[in-house]
Amino acid sequence: KQIAIFASGAGSNARQLIRHFQHSPLARVSLIVCNKPGAGVLDIAAEYGIPTLLLDRQLFLNTDTYIKELKARHIDFVVLAGFLWKVPANLVQAFPQRIINIHPALLPKYGGKGMYGNFVHEAVIAAGETESGITIHYVNEFYDEGAPILQERCTITPDDTPATLAQKIHLLEHQWYPVIVERLLSQLPQ
Ligand code: GRF
Numbered sequence: 001k002q003i004a005i006f007a008s009g010a011g012s013n014a015r016q017l018i019r020h021f022q023h024s025p026l027a028r029v030s031l032i033v034c035n036k037p038g039a040g041v042l043d044i045a046a047e048y049g050i051p052t053l054l055l056d057r058q059l060f061l062n063t064d065t066y067i068k069e070l071k072a073r074h075i076d077f078v079v080l081a082g083f084l085w086k087v088p089a090n091l092v093q094a095f096p097q098r099i100i101n102i103h104p105a106l107l108p109k110y111g112g113k114g115m116y117g118n119f120v121h122e123a124v125i126a127a128g129e130t131e132s133g134i135t136i137h138y139v140n141e142f143y144d145e146g147a148p149i150l151q152e153r154c155t156i157t158p159d160d161t162p163a164t165l166a167q168k169i170h171l172l173e174h175q176w177y178p179v180i181v182e183r184l185l186s187q188l189p190q
Helices: 012-021 040-048 057-062 065-072 089-094 117-126 162-187
Strands: 002-007 028-034 052-054 077-080 099-103 131-138 148-155
Touching (some): 002 012, 012 040, 012 162, 028 040, 028 065, 040 052, 057 065, 077 162, 131 162, 148 162
Parallel strands (some): 002 028, 002 077
Antiparallel strands (some): 131 148
């Protein structure tokens, strides 16, 4: 199976996924799709020799050129890992139940527009929450609203800052995302 990762940022989750599947008989990360020139994830792709596709916003929103490219490359599964654009309906329809996302909080709380990166953790701490976590979910046309697949929790201590909470969350993400992607891929028809 061929996995495409969509990412906009540093790419630490992308790195974990690439490494997890590097020698897997089941699947391979075979494309990194990015919307941000200079993003760290592009360096990671280069490091592992994985082809990249840089997305133009107008093409992404108004055409299916890049979807044709995904199909031509025989992509079976799309994994969003810190991808900051909302996914348009034509992409969802092209990969039904085959696009998942990871969100650094316990949805449905702290989801939606503006809830990304450390803004999420700031909001969670400001609200006085004593726990946070990760949500892995299917992607539909509505931001952060697709069916949940897995949630894992971590404790927030009084000395936590958005930065330390981000570290805890990243650990959970790196631990769980590859495992869940593998589980879902193994359930796909051949
Ligand atoms: C992750 O925390 C993910 O949950 C969020 O963006 C972050 C991406 O981090 N949507 P990285 O680029 O994988 O390091």
